[in-house]
Amino acid sequence: MIVGVDLDSTVYPFIQNYMEFIRAEELFDVPEGYVPDRWSFYEDLGMTFQDFTASLERGASEGKIFKGDGFNDMPYAGFSHVVRNLRSEGHHIHIITHRNVKHAVGLTMEWLDSYGISFGTHFDAIHFVQDKTLVNVDILIDDSQANYYAATKLGQCCAIYTQPWNAHVNSEFRVNDWADVDQLVRSLSV
Numbered sequence: 477m478i479v480g481v482d483l484d485s486t487v488y489p490f491i492q493n494y495m496e497f498i499r500a501e502e503l504f505d506v507p508e509g510y511v512p513d514r515w516s517f518y519e520d521l522g523m524t525f526q527d528f529t530a531s532l533e534r535g536a537s538e539g540k541i542f543k544g545d546g547f548n549d550m551p552y553a554g555f556s557h558v559v560r561n562l563r564s565e566g567h568h569i570h571i572i573t574h575r576n577v578k579h580a581v582g583l584t585m586e587w588l589d590s591y592g593i594s595f596g597t598h599f600d601a602i603h604f605v606q607d608k609t610l611v612n613v614d615i616l617i618d619d620s621q622a623n624y625y626a627a628t629k630l631g632q633c634c635a636i637y638t639q640p641w642n643a644h645v646n647s648e649f650r651v652n653d654w655a656d657v658d659q660l661v662r663s664l665s666v
C-alpha cells in the first residue's frame with residue numbers, strides 16, 4: 477500500500493511546539509493548561525489568522541517552529557518504528573504536509589534527520605502541498621477534518637488521527653496512535 481502521512485498533529489507535536497514558542501517569545505498569552513479543541517485555536521488566544529501566520533513565519537525564520545530547537549519536537553511514539561517496518565514489508569510511505577511558510581522545507585528535513593528518520597528507510601517521498609488529494613495514495617493518515625472531507629469526497633481513503641478538534645468527525649477509519657496505524661495498514665492489506 478501507499479500510505480500518505482500528514483506531519484503536524486499526526487506525527488509532529490505542532491501545538492506543543494507552537495505554544496512553547498509563543499510563550500517563550502511572549503507573543504500572546506496562553507492560559508495555563510490550555511488545550512485547543514479546534515484548528516482555529518489561535519482565535520482563542522486573541523489572534524487573527526494574520527497574527528498566526530506572522531508568528532509561524534517568525535518561528536520558522538528563527539528555526540524554532542517545525543523543529544523544536546529546545547522546544548518539544550519529539551515525533552509521536554512509535555512513528556519511526558512503524559513506518560520503517562511497513563516499508564521493510566513492501567509498503568510505501570509518502571509524507572504529505574501543508575507546511576508552506578518560508579524555511580519550512582529545510583526545517584522539516586533537518587527535523588527528520590535529527591530523529592534519524594530518513595529517505596529510503598522510513599519514507600519514500602515527501603510532498604509540500606496544500607491539496608493533499610493531489611498525491612496518489614491508498615490511504616491518507618491526517619488529523620484535519622478538511623483534508624478528510626476533501627479526500628473522501630473524491631472517493632479516496634483517509635483515516636482520521638484522533639485529536640480534540642476532530643472528535644466529531646464520523647470517519648470510517650480512525651486511529652489513536654501509531655500502533656493503530658500499523659494495525660490498520662496491515663488489516664487493509666490482506
Ligand SMILES: [Mg+2]
Nearest residue numbers: 482484485619
Ligand atoms: Mg495535521
